[in-house]
Amino acid sequence: MVQKIDTLFINANVLCMDDDFTQYENGAVAVVDDHIHAVGSTEDLEKLYKPAEVIDCAGKVLMPGLVNAHAHVPMNLLRGLGDDLRLDVWLLGYIMPVEREYVNPEFVHLGTSLACAELIRSGVTSFADMYYFEDQVAEATAEAGLRAVCCQTILKFPSPDASSYEEALAASEKMIKKWKNHPLITPAVAPHAPYTSTVDILNSATALALKYDVPLHIHIAETAQEVEDSLEVNEMPVVPYVEQFNVFDAKVIAAHCVHIDEREMHTLEKYGVGVAHNPTSNLKLSSGIAKINRMLDLGLNVGIGTDGVSSNNDLDMFEEIRLAALLAKGSSGDPTVVPARKAVEMATSMGAKVIHLGEQTGSIEIGKKADLILVNIDTLHNSPHYRNDENSIYAQLVYAAKSTDVTDLMVNGKWLMRSRELLTIDLDKLLPKAQALAEEIDKFLVERFQSVYSKLIAVGGAEEQESYEVQVKVKVEDPEEVIQKLKDSDLEIQYFRHYHEYDTYFKFEDPEEGWLRYREDEFIDEKGEIENIRYRLTLIGPQRERRFSQDVLLSRSRFIAPAPQSLRFYREYFKPTDETYIEKDRRRWKVCFRDIEFYINVDRLDEPALGSFLEVKSRTWSLEDAEKKAQVADDLLHLLGSEPQENELQDYVQIIEAKS
Numbered sequence: 001m002v003q004k005i006d007t008l009f010i011n012a013n014v015l016c017m018d019d020d021f022t023q024y025e026n027g028a029v030a031v032v033d034d035h036i037h038a039v040g041s042t043e044d045l046e047k048l049y050k051p052a053e054v055i056d057c058a059g060k061v062l063m064p065g066l067v068n069a070h071a072h073v074p075m076n077l078l079r080g081l082g083d084d085l086r087l088d089v090w091l092l093g094y095i096m097p098v099e100r101e102y103v104n105p106e107f108v109h110l111g112t113s114l115a116c117a118e119l120i121r122s123g124v125t126s127f128a129d130m131y132y133f134e135d136q137v138a139e140a141t142a143e144a145g146l147r148a149v150c151c152q153t154i155l156k157f158p159s160p161d162a163s164s165y166e167e168a169l170a171a172s173e174k175m176i177k178k179w180k181n182h183p184l185i186t187p188a189v190a191p192h193a194p195y196t197s198t199v200d201i202l203n204s205a206t207a208l209a210l211k212y213d214v215p216l217h218i219h220i221a222e223t224a225q226e227v228e229d230s231l232e233v234n235e236m237p238v239v240p241y242v243e244q245f246n247v248f249d250a251k252v253i254a255a256h257c258v259h260i261d262e263r264e265m266h267t268l269e270k271y272g273v274g275v276a277h278n279p280t281s282n283l284k285l286s287s288g289i290a291k292i293n294r295m296l297d298l299g300l301n302v303g304i305g306t307d308g309v310s311s312n313n314d315l316d317m318f319e320e321i322r323l324a325a326l327l328a329k330g331s332s333g334d335p336t337v338v339p340a341r342k343a344v345e346m347a348t349s350m351g352a353k354v355i356h357l358g359e360q361t362g363s364i365e366i367g368k369k370a371d372l373i374l375v376n377i378d379t380l381h382n383s384p385h386y387r388n389d390e391n392s393i394y395a396q397l398v399y400a401a402k403s404t405d406v407t408d409l410m411v412n413g414k415w416l417m418r419s420r421e422l423l424t425i426d427l428d429k430l431l432p433k434a435q436a437l438a439e440e441i442d443k444f445l446v447e448r449f450q451s452v453y454s455k456l457i458a459v460g461g462a463e464e465q466e467s468y469e470v471q472v473k474v475k476v477e478d479p480e481e482v483i484q485k486l487k488d489s490d491l492e493i494q495y496f497r498h499y500h501e502y503d504t505y506f507k508f509e510d511p512e513e514g515w516l517r518y519r520e521d522e523f524i525d526e527k528g529e530i531e532n533i534r535y536r537l538t539l540i541g542p543q544r545e546r547r548f549s550q551d552v553l554l555s556r557s558r559f560i561a562p563a564p565q566s567l568r569f570y571r572e573y574f575k576p577t578d579e580t581y582i583e584k585d586r587r588r589w590k591v592c593f594r595d596i597e598f599y600i601n602v603d604r605l606d607e608p609a610l611g612s613f614l615e616v617k618s619r620t621w622s623l624e625d626a627e628k629k630a631q632v633a634d635d636l637l638h639l640l641g642s643e644p645q646e647n648e649l650q651d652y653v654q655i656i657e658a659k660s
């Protein structure tokens with residue numbers, strides 16, 4: 001008897017991507033409800049079934065939909081925001097300040113819908129995501145009809161959707177409970193990376209993944225710096241560090257793995273960790289080239305991902321597949337590694353295993369979900385083609401075909417695209433919204449980047465408080481004489497400190513911006529050894545505000561911020577037009593003189609070698625107060641045996657000017 005089915009694909013070049021890499025040159029696939037019911041020749045299947053719909057696939061490849069193994073889909077709204085920058089400058093200087101301001105459930109929903117449209121157009125039927133408000137990623141993905149592993153991000157610092165990691169963990173559990181057993185969405189948890197997690201986060205996220213038997217998505221060894229830091233802080237590379245918290249007992253999706261050694265590869269293989277390789281992102285951010293041919297040799301499952309569009313800048317999986325194959329060849333010097341069939345496998349059946357959906361999708365096999373695409377291989381750039389080698393069809397897909405050749409796409413037995421027309425997403429509605437948001441963010445960034453001051457605030461941590469400083473500085477021939485005078489006086493000394501200071505002054509085109517000083521402060525203990533190092537940024541106002549007498553100056557606008565990033569980071573972020581370097585040895589006393597707190601600094605300038613200086617200064621918040629303090633400062637200078645002098649080098653301002 002002829003059996004009724006929903007859809008019969010006929011006359012297709014079927015690539016099953018099963019373990020035997022079965023192909024049918026004039027093949028057919030029968031779909032019932034959400035799954036694949038039969039695979040065979042057109043002749044055989046036409047006799048067996050009475051389909052509600054027949055799809056003639058002449059001139060096309062019918063294959064499993066592609067698997068994007070690592071993405072941050074809502075970031076589609078941030079496409080092109082901050083390109084050609086180093087990872088830290090891009091992330092901390094651009095992406096994170098914008099995310100803090102704009103990422104909310106609506107943002108995530110809109111970005112996800114747009115990403116789904118782009119994924120469908122490039123032949124993707126499943127993806128693994130990691131972002132904030134992941135519940136909205138799941139909502140928008142389910143509406144679009146795509147299959148996804150949606151992983152809620154957990155960070156050790158506040159994020160757009162959680163003020164603490166406990167909150168993010170609670171949100172993860174809530175989302176997992178809500179979406180567990182959904183036909184398209186697999187909810188999961190994502191401790192962002194070992195270096196952005198605490199031990200507590202790694203433990204709790206693992207416990208959550210194991211409790212609900214859901215995947216755990218994490219970035220591993222993306223940059224060489226991450227490994228260097230791990231060796232320094234944890235005294236071991238990234239993979240063994242993570243292993244000790246039993247993280248790999250969960251179903252792990254490890255993104256990047258660019259800088260892992262042979263032993264670490266063995267560890268990942270032992271635990272069945274899926275590796276998501278992101279060739280474009282790794283190239284664009286200069287992270288390095290993952291050794292995927294070695295991983296594949298060792299039996300690891302390696303999938304291919306786009307990462308977020310802001311480090312790509314698109315979600316074109318055909319580009320990623322081609323690049324994965326080419327990069328492996330170019331970097332190993334061996335054109336036989338990662339052959340085309342392997343590259344297609346990584347983007348389909350193996351990719352599905354990487355995101356732990358291998359049981360459901362990734363190949364055309366009876367019982368698997370009907371996640372299928374049709375690729376037109378009759379276009380100009382695909383012609384002519386040879387078929388004497390059974391692998392030539394894979395080579396055609398990897399080296400010649402383009403994502404625009406994907407004509408039709410089905411997920412879970414439902415059409416999401418026919419003849420390149422999207423059936424579940426209305427782009428005319430979404431695109432104007434995205435552009436309006438981009439223009440708003442543009443305005444925000446222009447405002448934030450209009451001055452050194454607002455850039456300092458944007459990068460975080462600056463105290464938005466202004467203070468003035470009364471200061472007098474004179475050159476001294478014998479600093480020990482001054483120190484002796486200080487000790488002999490009856491000044492009340494509150495404390496003494498000894499520092500070695502390395503200052504880099506950034507200067508800008510507009511002198512009104514003032515200078516930004518990056519200071520490395522080494523505290524020297526009584527034995528003369530370095531006790532502690534502090535890094536700080538100080539924005540110093542443009543000019544001396546006022547000169548009270550010939551020698552007392554009032555400087556203004558000192559904004560102080562901790563400087564957790566490297567000097568290189570700040571140089572690339574603030575883009576100064578000029579720099580001056582000063583190195584000095586500083587002995588500092590905090591004293592009370594006529595009820596006013598003063599700092600007395602005895603400095604020896606080592607770079608440039610300009611000798612010793614005595615500086616007396618006091619903080620002040622009003623001009624009236626400053627006037628009074630200026631007089632007292634003069635008297636204090638006299639007490640220490642120094643005469644105020646109109647000296648060309650009487651303050652560092654002039655030293656810096658003179659030097660550059």
Ligand SMILES: [Zn+2]
Nearest residue numbers: 219255307308
């Ligand atoms: Zn990523």
